[in-house]
Amino acid sequence: MINFLDLKQINAQYREELINACTRVIDSGWYINGNELDLFENNFAKYCGAKHAIGVANGLDALTLVLRAWKELGELNDGDEVIVPANTYIASILAISANNLKPILVEPDINTYNLDPKLVGEKITSKTKVILAVHLYGQLADMPSISQLARKYNLLVLEDSAQAHGAEIEGTRAGGWGDASGFSFYPGKNLGALGDGGAITTNNDTLAEVLKALRNYGSHEKYINKYKGVNSRLDEIQAACLNVKLKYLDDTINSRRNIAQVYQTNLNNISGLILPKIEDIPNNLRHVWHLYVIRSEQREKLHHFLSKNDIQALIHYPIPPHQQLAYAEWNNLRFPISDKIHNEVLSLPISPYLSEDKAFFVCEKIMSFFK
Numbered sequence: 001m002i003n004f005l006d007l008k009q010i011n012a013q014y015r016e017e018l019i020n021a022c023t024r025v026i027d028s029g030w031y032i033n034g035n036e037l038d039l040f041e042n043n044f045a046k047y048c049g050a051k052h053a054i055g056v057a058n059g060l061d062a063l064t065l066v067l068r069a070w071k072e073l074g075e076l077n078d079g080d081e082v083i084v085p086a087n088t089y090i091a092s093i094l095a096i097s098a099n100n101l102k103p104i105l106v107e108p109d110i111n112t113y114n115l116d117p118k119l120v121g122e123k124i125t126s127k128t129k130v131i132l133a134v135h136l137y138g139q140l141a142d143m144p145s146i147s148q149l150a151r152k153y154n155l156l157v158l159e160d161s162a163q164a165h166g167a168e169i170e171g172t173r174a175g176g177w178g179d180a181s182g183f184s185f186y187p188g189k190n191l192g193a194l195g196d197g198g199a200i201t202t203n204n205d206t207l208a209e210v211l212k213a214l215r216n217y218g219s220h221e222k223y224i225n226k227y228k229g230v231n232s233r234l235d236e237i238q239a240a241c242l243n244v245k246l247k248y249l250d251d252t253i254n255s256r257r258n259i260a261q262v263y264q265t266n267l268n269n270i271s272g273l274i275l276p277k278i279e280d281i282p283n284n285l286r287h288v289w290h291l292y293v294i295r296s297e298q299r300e301k302l303h304h305f306l307s308k309n310d311i312q313a314l315i316h317y318p319i320p321p322h323q324q325l326a327y328a329e330w331n332n333l334r335f336p337i338s339d340k341i342h343n344e345v346l347s348l349p350i351s352p353y354l355s356e357d358k359a360f361f362v363c364e365k366i367m368s369f370f371k
């Protein structure tokens with residue numbers, strides 16, 4: 001059986017160090033907002049090339065709290081419009097709705113699955129205040145163009161970097177492009193905790209201050225509450241484990257890039273199969289391959305075939321947000337590009353510890369399916 005992602009195998013690589021980290025926290029007697037969190041926030045900010053990192057409970061909270069902080073700072077008001085790709089994972093959109101802001105869904109670029117700056121430009125109105133750029137599957141959105149649009153129309157940029165730790169364009173990483181960026185450390189993400197976790201990065205001192213209060217009941221100082229905050233903190237034990245895994249993040253990204261290269265080379269030129277279009281991507285782009293996503297009109301049959309051959313492939317994502325019951329108000333809207341993506345995508349197994357032999361076996365089976 002080739003698993004999609006073997007978390008047990010991944011964390012087994014760091015078993016000794018993770019146990020030491022947990023032991024250190026247990027023996028310290030200090031479990032929330034302590035030295036492990038400070039250390040991780042410093043390390044992670046440095047890794048992303050940002051001035052500040054603020055640990056929070058999960059990736060959804062990271063995005064939600066940035067928008068909330070901008071409301072506290074008077075940058076946003078109820079009903080303001082936030083542009084977001086229609087094919088994103090629903091969490092990006094939930095963060096907008098949770099703040100009484102208006103999500104404006106935009107069709108993605110069919111080649112990159114990320115925001116299409118031209119279509120974004122068409123959706124900007126006088127109510128638009130934020131572009132929420134999602135770096136889907138581990139590839140940065142076209143941040144140079146999006147930043148340019150944001151400057152032109154005086155918009156804020158929030159990156160959803162949940163799938164893109166370490167991804168780069170022109171040497172600038174996820175978390176270093178926008179006014180703020182939300183990260184997830186959900187166990188299956190490229191940098192995964194042993195439970196839920198998240199962080200925000202920003203270069204803005206004021207925003208960082210507000211976020212540190214918002215995650216902690218709205219308080220900078222015990223029993224003094226400046227905002228109606230929430231409890232959304234990154235536990236010491238998770239921060240300690242993340243400090244261990246962050247050291248190996250670049251190695252694991254390189255392994256993922258090797259596997260992606262095996263797929264890219266061996267699945268080339270199969271008619272009816274569309275690979276990630278990395279030839280369209282400039283050399284200065286570092287894709288971190290959170291997911292290796294192929295497309296086929298025969299997706300259902302291929303998925304079934306792989307499963308019969310003991311290969312676990314997954315669909316990211318089967319139902320677009322505008323077709324969900326949670327957003328019943330959008331169920332009649334038409335997003336043909338997003339619908340096509342959701343009907344055709346299939347994510348092949350990819351993990352830092354998947355052997356090249358196994359990746360090659362996956363290729364052989366796919367080749368035999370299309371023969």
Ligand SMILES: *Cc1c(COP(=O)(O)O)cnc(C)c1O
Pocket residue numbers: 058059060061088089091092134160162163183184185186196197198
């Ligand atoms: C995982 C993910 C999130 C949410 O992160 P959680 O830590 O699970 O809350 C948000 N956006 C995207 C694109 C994601 O993949």
